[in-house]
Amino acid sequence: MSKTVSGFSKLNKLEKIDWLVSTYFNNENSVKQVLMQYWNSNPVLQDLHDDFIENTISNFYLPFGVAPNFVINGKDYTLPMAIEESSVVAAASLVAKFWSTRGGFKAEVISTTKIGQVHFMYEGEKTELQNYFADKKEQLFKVTDAITQNMRKRGGGILDIELRDKTSELENYYQLYVTFETVDSMGANFINSCLEAIANEFEKEDIQIVMSILSNYVPECLVHAEVSCKVEDLYAENSELFAQKFVQAVQIANAEPHRAVTHNKGIMNGIDAVVIATGNDFRAIEAGAHAFAAKSGSYRSLTNANIENGIFKFWIEIPLAVGTVGGLTKLHPLSKLSLKLLGNPSAKELMEIIAVAGLAQNFAALRALTTTGIQKGHMKMHLTNIIKQLGASEEEKEYLINYFENKTITHNAVVEAYNKLVGDN
Ligand SMILES: CC(C)(COP(=O)([O-])OP(=O)([O-])OC[C@H]1O[C@@H](n2cnc3c(N)ncnc32)[C@H](O)[C@@H]1OP(=O)([O-])[O-])[C@@H](O)C(=O)NCCC(=O)NCCSC(=O)C[C@@](C)(O)CC(=O)[O-]
């Protein structure tokens, strides 16, 4: 039987579910129950979520946690984190507490420029194109006046429009390279609207517009965050060895792409969690961060560390185009709450907070990796997930948690202990 369908989008939610259950699940009633048990009991709230995307049939929950004790630029924060992976929030909390007694995190936005491009093809004389652009430039600004009016009042808008010759990379390929300041918004829709107006005005017989779109590679929307302290203040025992191995771990990530990818994945554990909790676009952040990590031509660590004159310093530089207005930021009740928890920051302050979340997460991972190994803490947090997968009762869960208090946790070890417990009973 064919599984294609036309007019699916026009069905109501229950009809969509019925089609799905009969087509893919052999009419199993439990499937409908699972989908419906994740509906919000408040219909107004459910309607809100339904409208975020298309063909919504249920909600997919992510745990929403908080990591207290962050001190950033002398100010106290509790970070909201939406993430499915165990040990990330615990690790952030642990590191926040650790650095809160060592001067906290320092963070600074370096620049906030966003980028958009009108990609086009032109086969004629280059100088003619250059002259055409020079004559047109003022008009290109003018046609966006209505769109940029409010943004200009906030101190933003279009910063510049450049003609770029890309013919050495692709035959007949040029672009209008447009830079923007979007203040407290990520600016994707604002930028795209401006670009389309610019492209319309610029197009003519011998200029074929291919597309107009913002770039998610924003190396000039950059934030720096760091921690530092005397090496001897790092840990009570063997601080020097700890600092040395920590720096080596970062150097390895800078020298070796396989390690760099995992290293940066750990950083993104912290970054994405706050990005998602604040209603920002994590795909945009991910794509931009990894492109930045590869800017030298080989993929490297997003963090760096050194020891100079007895001082351990650990820092991150990362492009983060985030907003505190626009998108879902004020629409999703939990994003709104997250921003309120952070004191309703500006986009710049949010960039600093998110960079710190990434740095803290990387500190936690490298600390664990270079000392006890990652599995000890990670499996301690993951233990309850394994126990639940086994279908253990509350009593059995309590027994297993106590049993593994001082033992190495592996999936097999938990299964064995559970089977023994159930067998014994
Ligand atoms: C997991 C910990 C924190 C345990 O660390 P611990 O020392 O066993 O924790 P503790 O029980 O002594 O508690 C100390 C503090 O840790 C936090 N903490 C501790 N437990 C909890 C909890 N249940 N809920 C909330 N917070 C918790 C909390 O701040 C607590 O202070 P308190 O609140 O008691 O004043 C530590 O072992 C750790 O940081 N491990 C690293 C974990 C990590 O990095 N996880 C990321 C996932 S692994 C990954 O995907 C990335 C990776 C590793 O591949 C990246 C890479 O390779 O670079």
Ligand SMILES: NC(=O)C1=CN([C@@H]2O[C@H](COP(=O)(O)OP(=O)(O)OC[C@H]3O[C@@H](n4cnc5c(N)ncnc54)[C@H](O)[C@@H]3O)[C@@H](O)[C@H]2O)C=CC1
């Ligand atoms: N490639 C990408 O990353 C793309 C992303 N998107 C999506 O676009 C959304 C973000 O676009 P935005 O234009 O940021 O959101 P948006 O379309 O909701 O617009 C935000 C608007 O808020 C207004 N505003 C009010 N106060 C402001 C202030 N203080 N500073 C700046 N603006 C203020 C401005 O008019 C601004 O244009 C996200 O949902 C993202 O997922 C859309 C297209 C492509």
